[in-house]
Amino acid sequence: MCSQPIPEGSPDKLIGLDFECDCGKRHTIEVKHVSVGTGVIRNVPQVLRELGLTGRFTVVFDKHIRPLAERHLFPVLDRPGIRYDAVCYEKEDEVKASVESSDELRTMLPKTVDFLMVMGSGTLNDITKWAATVMGVPYVVVCTAPSMNGYTSSISALSVAGFKTTQDITPAAAVIADIDILKDAPIDMIRAGLGDLLSKNVCNADWRLSHLLRDTYFCELPQQMTRRQEKYYLAHARELGERDPEAVRQLSEAIMNSGFSMAIVGESSPSSGSEHLISHYWEMQLEMAGKPLNLHGAQVGVGTLIAAEIYERARNMTPGDVDLDLARRHHKTREDLRALVDRYYGEVADKTFEETEKKLMTWAQKRAMLEKLQSNWEEIWEDVGRFLRPRAELERSLKEVGGPTRASDFGFTRQETYDAIRFSRLMRNRYTILDLTDQLGWLDRWADELAEEFAG
Structure with a gap:
């Protein structure tokens, strides 16, 4: 602290x-x-x-x-x-x-x-x-x-x-x-601002999770800076959609503080986690296909709902659900990861793999980390849970402001949504809930179910 x-x-x-x-x-x-x-x-x-x-x-x-x-x-x-x-x-x-x-x-x-x-x-x-x-x-x-x-x-x-x-x-x-x-x-840009800010719940949880499991750098201060106005704009999302000046002021001040939260630590982790990876994946796929891009914050809002749901599912599991044999079967070698990157990142595969390779773990390293999670299950999830809000609360705010809440709202297909959930983790040297649930062998099934819910 x-x-x-x-x-x-x-x-x-x-x-x-x-x-x-x-x-x-x-x-x-x-x-x-x-x-x-x-x-x-x-x-x-x-x-x-x-x-x-x-x-x-x-x-x-x-x-x-x-x-x-x-x-x-x-x-x-x-x-x-x-x-x-x-x-x-x-x-x-x-x-x-x-x-x-x-x-x-x-x-x-x-x-x-x-x-x-x-x-x-x-x-x-x-x-x-x-x-x-x-x-x-x-x-x-x-x-x-x-x-x-x-x-x-x-x-x-x-x-x-x-x-x-x-x-x-x-x-x-x-x-x-x-x-x-x-x-x-434009009202869609105000909605996008709220979507971008809601992500701070997930990305700070990701940042903390990485610290607890992999001993990466973490600081409490960015989250303290962005939580101050959160109660207001969550409770007044409807007024935001109506362009209420006080609601817009609170949102704008929170946006400025969010930018400062990155500046003081010299990295984007306090404002960009698994939810941003999902959005970035969609953006890169649109760019490679020569299609128009969607508003960044609007996509991030939907990515936040997906990531929040994955967190809730993971927190509802027990230490007994951690199957090291299953995790071993899901372990990816350097060659396995290179093949995945080549398949899903096309013309930017080389650049992507430079990031993927930085967080490559041996099976021995991964096993030790998962055993640490098993042994400290309640403490770790209680700690990470400090940064999270229920998916239902976040989704209610997005609906009240009139923003998108599904990948299909942008025209993304079920397959494009599944791919973003499963493979966006490969594009950054950043450990998130997507990495952990993939390593545990849970993400494949959850991605399939969430793709159906968000774009089916």
Whole structure:
């Protein structure tokens, strides 16, 4: 447990956080300014002055955001002493969150760029902050939807040649989230924000499970940071669906804190576990097939329900259900795993296997770990259970906000859903409930049953 008292409430109270934690890491928040509230976009010039961002900068937006920029941002910036250029990043086809898109964006920028300002949300934010990192310049984010937690994080989820990766980036200098803009975002993006946040239950359980079974790094603080607003947005999901300003503010603050929870530990584990792997698998399959992508947070919400159900099934088992002979028959050698990756990951198989191989275990190592689980069954599940909420509660919130709750809501087939549950674990060097239940020989049957429920 982290003994450092953490300020409660809005994310701006976390600015300047810097201390040595009991977990062994130094936790630092490098973002200099966060404002979440009504009318805060009018303070952008003042924020730039306070942060010493006085050079010539470029505002990046896309064709969907152009009307918002013209209505809300440009009138605020059009004053003496502020020098900026405007770049609308447009493509004939769908803009993808990829290193290639970010490289293309950099070719569109003026020669003189002292810092960048992006007005947008998920994909545009990701490619702009990667561009700023590569260029070595600061950047400012003006948020347009409470749809994901990347605004305040120090990572960027980008594809490289079709393979989903996590890139370290320089955090934003400032994040501006005006509720007057966010509450009017497309309703599916608000729903996606809730879906993304609900995943924190599962991913922190995964992170803890890995620590208990494999002695990997873990810290309690990220979960403490994201749980503070959880009771509110779980209880007021219906109001979120109605664009209630207070509900949108609470969701937005929780999103900012979620981004900070990754930044302070330098990895995405506090916000990305088995539920994100399922979603990433679907995204990669869509990309390889040349099909349009779904909203990330919306898919994550469904992945969260699937993972929460797997956790509930596992917790209802007993030590006597752990069959080491069955686990031995399910043990995969390096060659077995390579064959699986080749079959299910196609053109990105080589990159995927680089991740898969990192968590390869010998049978002796796996047996020792499963015996540890058997011997400490109640203690381990009680510990992991601290981070979880019932699937029914999570599903009720998604239904109340009007969000998707089934893989079939996105058009995924039963087979595509089964494959995501069974084989998404291969794409990351991250131990989750998907790995454990596969090693125990339980996941195959459960994946079949859940594929029928979620896409049958």
